[in-house]
Amino acid sequence: MTSILVFAETRENRLRQVAFEAITAARTAVDAAGGGEVHAMVAGSVGVGSVASDLGRYGADVALILEDAALERYNAEAVAATVAAQITAGGHRAALFSSSAEGRDIAPRVAGILGAPIAADVTAFTLDGDAITAVHPVYTGKAIATLRLEGTPAVLSQRPGAVSAVEAPRETTVESVRPAIDPASARVVVTQLGAAVGGTLDLGEAPVIVAGGRGLREAANFALVEALADAFGGTAAVGATRAVTDDGWRDPSVQIGQTGRLVSPDLYIAVGISGAIQHLAGMRTSKVIVAINRDKDAPIFTVADYGIVGDLFEVVPKLTEEIKAAVDHRPS
């Protein structure tokens, strides 16, 4: 019987959305291969074990809890060593991470320890006997590669938002796990965890992104973008193009594009964005794209599901008002 170990990412002892996406993907892959088990491991400080029932809600058969006072902050070396030890002990077919900042950091370490093949930032995968087939965007999203990984175990990381989390409740066995190395022996130490510029709703997790470009003319006009995002009642994050972050209008961490964040929200609203190839690479996998631009020939309209040609200084305030009304009146 096959099994996958999912590293379920937490922050401050709470599961992140990407953890549920990874469990759903593992459940789907194992079931498609004729059935098997999903083991979901969390690592954190004392109390992180309280997330076990949530792991089961999305389809984990076994919840592995690594609880240690020294793991209050991210400890890549201790976590990687422990995940690797669990994979070996459990004889798992694969380890699945999210390709978040944390997952991208741990997954190659685990592959190094295990001497395992690794595919990063995959959008889909299947277990095919001795091989794993994975789909992975390459050339900054301008092509899609199908990969074949040979060898057991294998290590995968999954692009946030590529798979929608689906509840599939299971009876979950909870097991506690000891760290494979002393967390205090880690050479890299996190000394501080601060809030990011622009708030805690991350671009990778926000269901809605409102992004602004040079068409806004100056930094102060980003207030229009922020107001539109606010109209969604807490579900929208604000992004920007490279031109805008290069000019210092917004923090570089919110840049969407091939050298910034790659995002796939349910709804992406591009405000005053022409649609340079480097920007499209970062958002073209969004589920629904809306573009507002005064130039009807702007490339952004080639990827937009819905476009409005017009002056954003007139369109955006009106849209903000209408979205606010629609969101306030939605059936709850």
Add this chain to the structure above:
Amino acid sequence: MKIAVCIKRVPDTELRFTIAADGQSLDSTGMKYEISTFDEYAVEAALRLNEAHGPGEVTVVGLGPAALGEQLRRAMSMGADRAIHLTADEVPFDGAAIAHALADALEGQSYDLILFGRNATDTGNGVVGPMVAHQLNLPCVTGISHLEIGAGQGTAKRVLEGAVETVTFPLPAVLTIDEGLGRPRIPSLKGIMGAKKKPLAESPAELGPVRVSVTALAPPPDRPPGRIVGQGADAVPELVRLLRDEAKVLS
């Protein structure tokens, strides 16, 4: 400080391209190449560190075919002192195979820092740096957007989703560099002339076994054709209706 920077030769990200007839690679006709974006930031970071901390040496290391010499020379024209070219007719997709060759070449050379870009713009993998760190048993910090080096120790910032993490690490270390440390300089004419005389050592790459391969390459699926809902603010009510009733993203 003695710093090594590993760089990759990749297709120019601004170019459009077509998939080759084999369905597994790019059509190289008319293709242009460059140093992968984040690797160029890593070269810049190394140069700035030594400019700030007194004398040192920056070695650029690359793995690839003969034409990689162009990118190694470019890094030297930016200011790197020397280059190591690990020759291979093709660069495998498998990051573990690449890491094996790089670690082999970097081992025992007593670098204080080994820098990488946070990921290459061709494969988008970002696994080689941490895997080299594992093979050399060095501490590793990925995706750095701010860096300070003191006596035998460094402090770095990493931007996570919705948070910023500050970490400390001992030297020597392997670091992968994000944007934020300073935009790469454009080589001066003097730099370009000087780079021609700088040492470039070649040796065959000792690649590890390849267990991850590309079996098919395709253009991304076309988005279904969209539509212009209308002109100006008058089109907003119809747009909101479509988002609610057709796209169903407002419920």
